[in-house]
Amino acid sequence: MELIKPDLGLLFWMIVSFSILLYVLIKFAWKPILKALRDREQSISKSLLAAKRAKDEMAKIEFGNEKITQLAKLEKDSLLKEAKELKNKIIEEAREDAKLEAKKIIKEARQGVEQEKNKVINEIKNQIATLSVDIAENILKQKLEDKSKQKKLIDDLVKDIDLN
Amino acid sequence: MYKILLNITFVLAILIFNQKNIFANDNSAEKDPELPQEHNEEHEKEGFNPGDFIFDHIRDSYGWHLYSYKGHHVAIPLPVILYSKTKGFISFWSFKLEHGHTYHGFKIAHEGDYENKIIEVDNYGEFIARPLDISITKNVTAILFSCFFLIFIFVSVANSYKKREGLPPKGLQSLFEPLILFIRDDVAKSSIGEKHYERFTPFLLTIFFFILLNNLLGLVPLFPGGANVTGNITVTMALALFTFFITTITGNKNYWSHIFNTPGVPWWLKLPLPLIPFIELFGVFIKPFVLMIRLFANISAGHIIVLGFFSLIFIFGNMSPGLGMAVSPVSVLFAIFMSVLEILVAFIQAYVFTILSAIYFGMASEEDH
Structure with a gap:
């Protein structure tokens, strides 16, 4: 009976x-240990999350790069095409x-030529006129040397004028 | 497996019981405190009593017996602290009471209600009273030792956590980290729930390691092991009381309403005669009581079986030395087997006590859903 008697x-x-024991262990052992464990777990999960985020970012960047390259290629193509068109144009x-x-x-040349021709013709015309006037002058000078002859000419001219 | 163990225990119990009866007459002769020398000789002559042998090993005592050589007992004396109405506080070393000596009117009773406890006697050796006894007994020493040991170990582990912040565990730290994580995640978190477990984890860790350490120390036959701490009903009672008080204090509205107004039960089981509330209220006390009995019985039973196997050697040795020699290898083999089993039991019982405490805490802090 002694065995079961408190x-x-x-x-x-x-x-x-x-x-x-409870007080000392809780205060000096379990609290710091549990805190350290919790901190470590949190830092691990945080790091994992950060790593995942970095990976995602990386993938995004890679995807972006590809897109950019593609865009650049398209742009290059279009630029080339445009340039070609421009060149052709x-x-x-x-x-x-x-x-x-x-x-x-x-x-213009034709016009020039025409002008030149006209000018030349006009000049010729003028020269011809001058020449004819000179000739006529000379002839008249000869004819009007004496008074009789002058009179005669005037008479002829007056005769020619019909007054009616 | 369990059946075999049960059978062995049963056989041993019969054996122990019979032995006690056989030697009952001899025991009556050794009561005279005036003749310690003769008593010793008597003891030698008396032969081997497995009942006394086993109970001497698993019960608490005033001194810490180390070994006996040629009838000479070597024990570590421990302080006896008493308070009696007539003499007030009195303290002395336990060896003063060895071999039935009377010291200042105190002696260790050999029979009656206070067998193996200190009683106050008059000049004629007649019983006066049982004094208030707060002696540092063998078990108290073992408890104090394990408290210091646990504090030393876990404070140094805590320090290495502080020192090695953010680094992987090393040494002692890596030895205990899996156990601490196991208690925290698989015992506390899974039984109490995500929301409240952090409040109870330190207590659960303390009882787990206290029980585990004392279970294991109880298996070590050499000092400072060998004291049957967790196989002592007083110790398990104190542990169960802690669980009981924490459960009761932290019990929320939902917990008490489950006891006094159990939901999902027909009203006629509650109203004229509060049958279910009565059973539930009874359960509040039964739970820690079962905790107390389970740990005590498991650890004590293991010790009794191992000691029983060793007793077999001496029982047969008393019949004839040759027979004792023949039985000893078998006994030792069985005792080793039992000791290995006991190591397993040490872990299992520490775990069971902790997880059941956690489940009770979980019930107390469970929220209405």
């Missing part, structure tokens, strides 16, 4: 020493311009 003295010491325009210019030049 002893007061032992109970007293057990409660006292176990209370002290410029050539075409130049050609057109040249044609026009040529036409204009030809026209």
